[in-house]
Amino acid sequence: MSLSLTLPRWYDLHAHFRQGDMMPSLIKDHLSMGCAGILAMPNTKPPVGKIFKADSLPYWSIEEYRDMLLAAGGDAFDKIIVPLYLTKDTTPAMIKAGAKAGILEACKYYPPHGTTGAEFGYPFEKFIENGVFAAMRDHGIILCVHGEEHALPPETYFARGTNAEEIFYTERLPRAVESFPDLKIVGEHVTTKIAVDFIQSAPATVAASVTPQHLLYTVGHLLQGLKYHLYCLPLLKFKEDRAALRAAVIDPDNVKFFAGTDSAPHAQKVTECGCAAGCYTGGIAPQLYAQAFEEAGIELKNAAGVAAFRKFLCEIGPEFYRIKSPTGTFTFLKNSTSANPLTLAYRE
Ligand code: DOR
Numbered sequence: 441m442s443l444s445l446t447l448p449r450w451y452d453l454h455a456h457f458r459q460g461d462m463m464p465s466l467i468k469d470h471l472s473m474g475c476a477g478i479l480a481m482p483n484t485k486p487p488v489g490k491i492f493k494a495d496s497l498p499y500w501s502i503e504e505y506r507d508m509l510l511a512a513g514g515d516a517f518d519k520i521i522v523p524l525y526l527t528k529d530t531t532p533a534m535i536k537a538g539a540k541a542g543i544l545e546a547c548k549y550y551p552p553h554g555t556t557g558a559e560f561g562y563p564f565e566k567f568i569e570n571g572v573f574a575a576m577r578d579h580g581i582i583l584c585v586h587g588e589e590h591a592l593p594p595e596t597y598f599a600r601g602t603n604a605e606e607i608f609y610t611e612r613l614p615r616a617v618e619s620f621p622d623l624k625i626v627g628e629h630v631t632t633k634i635a636v637d638f639i640q641s642a643p644a645t646v647a648a649s650v651t652p653q654h655l656l657y658t659v660g661h662l663l664q665g666l667k668y669h670l671y672c673l674p675l676l677k678f679k680e681d682r683a684a685l686r687a688a689v690i691d692p693d694n695v696k697f698f699a700g701t702d703s704a705p706h707a708q709k710v711t712e713c714g715c716a717a718g719c720y721t722g723g724i725a726p727q728l729y730a731q732a733f734e735e736a737g738i739e740l741k742n743a744a745g746v747a748a749f750r751k752f753l754c755e756i757g758p759e760f761y762r763i764k765s766p767t768g769t770f771t772f773l774k775n776s777t778s779a780n781p782l783t784l785a786y787r788e
């Protein structure tokens with residue numbers, strides 16, 4: 441059944457815009473799907489690991505990357521958040537200075553070597569101990585977490601009884617939430633029932649983003665025919681996990697789970713030594729989210745269904761980030777006959 445929905449413009453609170461020539465077309469795709477703003481990931485080359493250009497550290501600064509995004513067409517957004525990539529060089533003093541200048545709003549934790557562009561990540565525990573999380577709490581800076589345990593042997597990275605995300609959400613994140621109850625944390629792109637349960641039972645300071653692909657597919661979709669365009673990290677999981685994600689996002693009382701596409705373009709997915717992680721959903725994310733809601737049993741032709749969808753896509757994320765509501769609406773069309781997993785492929 442085809443569907444036309446008019447909704448308030450929305451914020452994609454997790455997406456990748458890379459660097460160089462790719463940026464304008466990626467931004468254009470985001471604008472084309474009604475995005476009022478973006479949280480632009482800092483795993484660029486080089487990473488966005490400092491705040492001010494004048495700082496001598498060998499990274500891009502938030503100041504510079506924001507300017508690049510604006511020059512590539514991002515000036516059409518109401519709001520751009522660039523989180524600081526947390527590295528071995530991040531200090532509490534940097535956090536304080538960035539917050540005081542009003543440039544720093546969020547920081548991103550990457551598990552070292554755990555995903556695309558995560559080679560500058562630094563172990564999670566270090567930030568509990570070195571004052572960085574404490575400074576973020578003191579200055580109201582949001583912690584965005586790629587919640588996967590790093591450096592696991594393959595046997596536990598993805599196993600029948602456990603996986604990297606489950607280990608992180610049972611052994612790693614609880615300590616941070618207990619130690620810093622006033623630190624706002626986003627569990628980004630959650631994929632497992634264990635992560636969903638943790639977010640739901642955590643205080644109101646902890647929320648989560650969910651991607652279209654994790655709501656739509658399971659690891660079987662990736663493996664059957666090795667459809668590598670569905671390869672992203674964290675990996676797609678099992679039916680029970682997808683059911684937990686779907687139940688969380690469609691809940692009329694949902695206040696914690698919001699849209700963050702993790703749209704992650706790769707010009708070349710398959711390389712000589714493996715596959716690049718990331719699904720590109722720029723331009724089609726609202727349709728994919730709508731498809732997931734429909735597959736979860738939500739009728740998007742009635743008011744209650746639309747209200748749950750609007751909360752997830754347009755309301756909960758900006759409220760958590762304390763972004764003011766965007767003006768204007770957008771309309772998207774979804775034609776069920778065009779639904780195809782391979783539409784997730786990167787489009788030139
Ligand atoms: O699938 C992913 N792709 N997961 C990430 O964490 C990074 C992203 C990318 O940058 O390509």
Ligand code: ZN
Pocket residue numbers: 454455456481702704
């Ligand atoms: Zn990402």
